[in-house]
Amino acid sequence: METSIISFKLGVTSCHLIIGRDIVMVDAGMPGKLKVFKRVLAESRIDPARIKLIVLTHSHFDHCGSAAAIREYTGAKIAIHRSESECVEGDKVLVPKGVNLKGRLTKPLIFAFKIPFKKFTPDILLGDEPYPLNEYGIDGRVVHTPGHTVGSLSVILGTGEALVGCMAHDGFPFRRSPGLPIYAQDIELIKENWNMLLGMGIRKIYPGHGNPFEAGVMKEILKYKS
Secondary structure (H helix, E strand, O other): OOOEEEEEEEOOEEEEEEEOOOEEEEOOOOOOOHHHHHHHHHHHOOOHHHEEEEEOOOOOHHHHOOHHHHHHHHOOEEEEEHHHHHHHHOOOOOOOEEOOHHHHHHHHHHHOOOOOOOOOOOOEEEOOOOEEOHHHOOOEEEEEOOOOOOOOEEEEEOOOEEEEEOOOEEOOOOOOOOEOOOEEOOHHHHHHHHHHHHHOOOOEEEEOOEOOEEHHHHHHHHOOOO
């Protein structure tokens, strides 16, 4: 199964379309970004009806803010880890810790206020077992990679590409270069999950904020040994 990835920004968040027989979208960006999303589809000549699934890597407003609007526009189903369903259906917010100086200083600015977005009921609640994407004509799976939040998810493709949400940051407004996230509920658990992903042979990483980078960068940061 051949796949390709189209990456784009919806606000400060990097979102992705994984194109196989059908299309799986990873993350839905900031609230109020439907017009931007429509423009991305028009520029890429993509029929919105081809998008069958929206995988939310976690429940923070900058990753799920336009999910309800995009679902209504495309007809796609929304998937999120079951532990974070109440965060998108109600007002619960999972607040991570700042794990370095910048994270500690900026956390109050990012998480002190509840940024409103249209609430929704997810169509698919994922658990701890991998969720295969074969039914969409995509060689890949969604895996549970907690640490940034308790229900954080990543999408791992057979090509060695990994779309990891906030398991990594690379760019404004968080980091100047690729690295671990500056916010996490459990940074040590993130490191464990990185070792798990690297052990799966991933070669290219798509962070939730910033540009893709090679897996060797993360290996060096973690001093990974196969």
